[in-house]
Amino acid sequence: MTEATRTPILKASGLVKRYGRVTALDHSDFDLYPAEVLAVIGDNGAGKSSLIKALSGAITPDAGEIYLDGKPQKFTNPMEARLAGIETVYQNLAVSPSLDIVDNMFLGRERLKPGFLGKYLRMLDRKSMQEDARAKLSELGLLTIQTLNQPVETLSGGQRQGVAVARAAAFGSRVIIMDEPTAALGVKESRRVLELIKDVRSRGMPIVLISHNMPHVWEVADRIHVHRLGKRIAIISPKTHTMAEGVAIMTGALDPNDHPAGAYVA
Structure with missing residues (x-):
């Protein structure tokens, strides 16, 4: 089934977010399909965090639409997104240690x-x-x-992140967003989190993975959303694009249309 015939479980269209003269989101689009891992990559300042905050209710876009299961949503805070079934796992091991x-x-x-x-x-x-x-x-x-x-403070970093992932999997009825889930972890613990991601996906739960770790992205992602200058510039596949090509597209060194496999360009 092609993307044209599938229905996204989570979709955003034309998102705009400005902070004074700074445009964090510049008419950005987003699509997440059922039972997939969608990685979001981009350089620092590309607008990835603003995109994820908009999808998870942490910020309210100035313009644009967000749809969950085809229905328009207006999240004004993270709790509203959580009640709708969108859970977020943050990179700073967001658990209460005591x-x-x-x-x-x-x-x-x-x-x-x-x-x-x-x-x-x-x-x-x-x-x-x-x-x-x-x-x-x-x-x-x-x-x-x-x-x-x-107490959670007695657990290793990987185990703490595992608790956060389990919490998201337990309550995220529609979508799980993972923001740099392996950033604070060692090699062994990162491996466990990657296996958890694969396990959660195998149970039919779609995952948004934001990461700077390209080997991790290319290992677990089904599709890769490339974000640059506040918007999605391409959707690429780990099966058709190498890590070097993905980084080149992300930094603007390679036009997605110049790749032999092509790329969906927003």
């Missing part, structure tokens, strides 16, 4: 006990949360962790 794994998994989504205890005494249903946390971590192969009650 809280345990279960508390981090359900942070902001704590469950109350049924009946009087929950409604009036606001008591947490820790048993239910622990069971679901264990099931999700086990599903993703992350139960090498000693106990779910240990």
Whole structure:
């Protein structure tokens, strides 16, 4: 099935975001299809972060449209995007170190006990949360962790990122966005996160991967969105373009149309 006949699960059209005289997004387009890993690459200052912030509700575009499952969306904050099913995993290991794994998994989504205890005494249903946390971590192969009650600060960087990914996979019903998920990790831990990405994709969940690590991008991405000067300039494939060609397109050294395989140019 071609892109022309497929329906994007998440789509943006003509996004504009200005900060005074600086144009961060210049009529930028975006398409994410079901069950794929779409990598977003671009040089520093290209507008990648602004694009992702717009898609995840962290900023409101000055112009343009965002569609989820074909329906227009107007996110005014990240919680609205999360409620719509868009979860984001940030590069700075966005977990609360002093809280345990279960508390981090359900942070902001704590469950109350049924009946009087929950409604009036606001008591947490820790048993239910622990069971679901264990099931999700086990599903993703992350139960090498000693106990779910240990503080996250006692985990390795890879395990912390694994908790963040498990949280996103547990609550992201439509899309998971990963912003430089391996940036703070070593080689072994990065490998585990890449395997997690592949595992989540195999379960049918589409992923947006923002990364400066080109070998990682070429390993896991199905398509690559090249961002430059505030807009998408091309969509390329790891199967038809080398890393060197991708970097050349990203920096403007190569026109996407000059490549033998061609490229979708926005």
